[in-house]
Amino acid sequence: MTAAAANARxxxxxxxxxxxxxxxxxxxxELRIASAGLRLGALVIDVCLIQLILVGFTxxxxxxxxxxxSSIAISIWMLGAFLLRTFWFIGFELGQRAATPxxxxxxxxVVARDGGRLTADAVVARNLIRELExxxxxxxxxxxxxxxTASWWTMLAGFVWSLTLSLFLLFNRxxxxxxxxxxxxxxVMAERVRLDRDIAASAEAVAGALTFSxxxxxxxxxxxxxxxxxxIRAGDARTMREVAxxxxxxxxxxxxxEDDVFLLSYYRQLKARLERKLLFGKRREDKYASD
Amino acid sequence: xxxxxxxxxxxTPAFSTGRFRAEREADWIAFDALLTRLEKKGAKALSSDExxxxxxxxxxxxxxxxxxxxxxxxxALLEHLEALSIxxxxxxxxxxxxxxxxxKRFFLHDWPAAVRSVWKETVVIALILLLGTLTSWSLVSHNxxxxxxxxxxxxxxxxxxxxxxxxxxxxxxxxKAAGEQEGALHMFATYLFTHNSQVSIMSFAxxxxxxxxxxxxxxxxxxxxxAMLAVFTSKGxxxxxxxxxxxxxxxxxxxxxxSGAAGLRIGAAVVFPGARARLQAAADxxxxxxxxxxxxxxxxxxxxxxxxxxxxxxxxxxxxYAIGTLMLLFWLGYYYLPRRGGA
Numbered sequence: 057m058t059a060a061a062a063n064a065r066x067x068x069x070x071x072x073x074x075x076x077x078x079x080x081x082x083x084x085x086e087l088r089i090a091s092a093g094l095r096l097g098a099l100v101i102d103v104c105l106i107q108l109i110l111v112g113f114t115x116x117x118x119x120x121x122x123x124x125x126s127s128i129a130i131s132i133w134m135l136g137a138f139l140l141r142t143f144w145f146i147g148f149e150l151g152q153r154a155a156t157p158x159x160x161x162x163x164x165x166v167v168a169r170d171g172g173r174l175t176a177d178a179v180v181a182r183n184l185i186r187e188l189e190x191x192x193x194x195x196x197x198x199x200x201x202x203x204x205t206a207s208w209w210t211m212l213a214g215f216v217w218s219l220t221l222s223l224f225l226l227f228n229r230x231x232x233x234x235x236x237x238x239x240x241x242x243x244v245m246a247e248r249v250r251l252d253r254d255i256a257a258s259a260e261a262v263a264g265a266l267t268f269s270x271x272x273x274x275x276x277x278x279x280x281x282x283x284x285x286x287x288i289r290a291g292d293a294r295t296m297r298e299v300a301x302x303x304x305x306x307x308x309x310x311x312x313x314e315d316d317v318f319l320l321s322y323y324r325q326l327k328a329r330l331e332r333k334l335l336f337g338k339r340r341e342d343k344y345a346s347d
Numbered sequence: 348x349x350x351x352x353x354x355x356x357x358x359t360p361a362f363s364t365g366r367f368r369a370e371r372e373a374d375w376i377a378f379d380a381l382l383t384r385l386e387k388k389g390a391k392a393l394s395s396d397e398x399x400x401x402x403x404x405x406x407x408x409x410x411x412x413x414x415x416x417x418x419x420x421x422x423a424l425l426e427h428l429e430a431l432s433i434x435x436x437x438x439x440x441x442x443x444x445x446x447x448x449x450x451k452r453f454f455l456h457d458w459p460a461a462v463r464s465v466w467k468e469t470v471v472i473a474l475i476l477l478l479g480t481l482t483s484w485s486l487v488s489h490n491x492x493x494x495x496x497x498x499x500x501x502x503x504x505x506x507x508x509x510x511x512x513x514x515x516x517x518x519x520x521x522x523k524a525a526g527e528q529e530g531a532l533h534m535f536a537t538y539l540f541t542h543n544s545q546v547s548i549m550s551f552a553x554x555x556x557x558x559x560x561x562x563x564x565x566x567x568x569x570x571x572x573x574a575m576l577a578v579f580t581s582k583g584x585x586x587x588x589x590x591x592x593x594x595x596x597x598x599x600x601x602x603x604x605x606s607g608a609a610g611l612r613i614g615a616a617v618v619f620p621g622a623r624a625r626l627q628a629a630a631d632x633x634x635x636x637x638x639x640x641x642x643x644x645x646x647x648x649x650x651x652x653x654x655x656x657x658x659x660x661x662x663x664x665x666x667x668y669a670i671g672t673l674m675l676l677f678w679l680g681y682y683y684l685p686r687r688g689g690a
Contacts, residue, residue, distance in 0.1 A: 080440075083409045085433050131537040138541040142548075142644075152386050152438065165437070169630065173441060176449060177457075178630075181637030187545070188552035238613055239637065240630025246437075249430040251375060252423040257365045282422040289423065330420055331364055 060344035063279065067341070072229065075242070077171055087244040089231050090164040095243060101158030106144055110137060145183040150176055155246070163247030169240045178239040185235035192218040255288055256324050266321040272307040273322075273329045279342035281330055284323050288316075364419040371411050375431060378404035382434055405435045453638070461638035462682045468608035468615070472565050476604060479569020480576065487577035497574040512582040536655020543599065543647045547606035551640050554610020557618050561610035568603060590664035593671030595653035601678055602646035609636035609643070646678070 077085045113136055121129040148156040154174050155165040166182070168174045193215055225231045230242060276284075287299050293315075300315040303322060330340065340347060381401055384392050393401070412428040419425060462469075486493040491508035546564075553560035572592075579588035616632035617625060653674070661667055 079409065079432075079436055081406060081409050083413055083432070085436060086429065087433065134537045134541055138544065142544070152389070152441065154437065154441075167437065175634065176453070177461075177634045177637035177641075179637075180641055181633040184548050184637070184640055185552050187548045237626065238629050238633030240627075240633060246433060247430060248434070249423070249427045251372075251379070251427045254365060254368055254421065254424070256421065257369075278420055281420055285422055327420055328363075331418060334418060334420065 060342075063342055063344065075230070075244070077167075087167065087242070089229075090162075090243045090245055092226055092231055094162045094164055095225065095231065098156065098158035098162045098164060101161055102144065102156050105157060106140060110140060113137070113140070142183075142187075145186065146179055149174075149179045149183065153246075154179075159243075163245060164243050165246040166241050167244055169242050174241065178241055182233070182235035182239035182241055185233070185238060189222040189224075189234060193222055252289060255285065255320065256327050266313065266317065268307070268322060268325050270329075272309070273326050274347050275306055275343060276326055277340040277342040277345055278330060281323070281326050284319065284326070288319055288323060364415075364421065367414065367418065368421075368424065371407070374404055374407045375411065375428070378408050378435060379431060382431075382438060385438055402439065405439050408432055408435060453641070457638050458642045459682045459686075461635050462605060462642060464635055465605070465608045465612050465639060466683075468611040469604055472562070472604045472607035472611060475562055475565050475607075476569040476572075476600065479566040480573035481569075483570040483573035484577045487574045488581065491578070491581070494574050494578060497570050508578050508581065510578075510582075512584060515579060515582055515584055516587065536651045539654050540648055540651030543602075543651065544644050547603060547643050547647060548640070550603070551606045551610040551636065551643075554607075554613040554636070556614065558611040558614025561607050561614065565603065565607045587664050590667035590671075591658065594658050594661065594667040595650045595671070597671045597675035598646055598653060598678065599650035601675070602643045602650060605639055605646070606643045609639040612636050612639075649674075 073088050073091075075087050075089060077087045079085060114133065117129045117133040117136075120132075145156055148159075149166050153160060153165060154167065159165060166174060166179070168178060221234055225233045225236075230236075232242065236242065284299065287295055296315045296319055300318050301311075304311060304318075333340065377400070381393065381397060381404065385401075390398070408428065409432055412432050415421075415425055415428055483493070483497050487497070487508075494508050550561050550564045553564065576585070576588065579585055613629065613632045613636050616628040620628035623631070653670070657670060658667070661670070
């Protein structure tokens, strides 16, 4: 039963990431907390974009400086760099999608923890704290590079201390930064999912002949059904061959038809069977659960 | 829906997820298209008919999600409906005011109200600043050697107890040294603004560590101020130095105190959450502090302008005092004068 235990553990892990978020209409949106890896990815993308813009801006200002011989370009540069660094995150997160370009790319967004509107002050608070989280460790590193070895250990201690602030999000279940904690926000998944075709419906046209007995369908649960759905949608011939052979071996059927025809009709009938049971209030999570 | 269906043969079930999808799919696609346009171009891109459609389609999608969760095992469908509902929810319940309205509200109400609500912290931070100033002032007045402990050599720029009164007078804009670098004033002002803003953001951000680093930072600011003050008074330049400091100092030190107060508010909320949960208290304090901090950055912009331009161009001590006092009165009035409509 180790496979069953692992399966159950994975399900609990998935459920631990889901937060209740009930709309006024009474539907739970089941928001999923974004993982630390995605957060880091978004940050890296944003920092790269800021640097790129900064380089472009600097070149423009150098050109302006050469052209106009006036030092006003330097002030504009200083002001621009400051505004870019401070308001990049704030500006984008105040927008409709509450996400910086980096966050949009990895499919996450900021929401208010209490389910209300994401207010400007919350966005400001969570992003000003970022200054501390990123720059404090950097400052300590800078110091340790500049100072002599006598104070090296204090610098290391300072660095580690500041790192615990920066890595705060690893130590709580909701993956909140210090800034999220103080602003009352979460960062959650918000990818766009395309509406894919209904493969159960198209299966009716392809293969009506192939029928499976109830015993043959009773070997799998919802988890396996949805894995099968993923395989069919991906449509990779080698994977389909492997999966089809596994199912055939399990239910004891000879190789008699094309893999895709076999898989599609098996999928359709398994889905119909499990959905019928669902209507009667019986949800069989995976093949280890009782039928 | 099921009740109104005509009697059908036993083999075909009255409800199938395929039929459910075929019936509702058009709504989801229409909702998706509306949302995409709303995200890209804002509410202006939609006609009034479409705006009226929006909540209907949103509710239809949510109801589809509920039904699909209870009946369908099609993962792609479920995930699409979930993502669509989340997108729709945040767009429809997200923004209720235009940006201009929000700005107006911030300047007329939110900003002063937030500053008013941290008045206790502001008093504490102001006292700490004063304490730091007095400490170093009394130490340096009695023994000038202390000065070198408080102000780093490179920051002092020659303004230390060894300097002559004539040199010191020059550094605060009286005499020959003044007026030389007028061309670079805007650069100086910008530098001061960005530097001070960063220090203030730090002082705010450090607040959540129970406010202790914030208080230390403010105390340290007071220390260097007091040390300078002592040097100038010992040379009989106290009044002039005061004017040099006062013109922008009232705004800048006020902003520094407010940023410290914002940090302290968060620290205090974490340590003493009162009847609320600690997380809730921190979130409430963070929102107030966030408003204060936007104000602080605006104040520092004003201070940078006063320091960079005003102080270098206006050499008359009395006028400097007058401008400084005027700014102080303006801020005090803006923040603390009781007004109608606020609550």
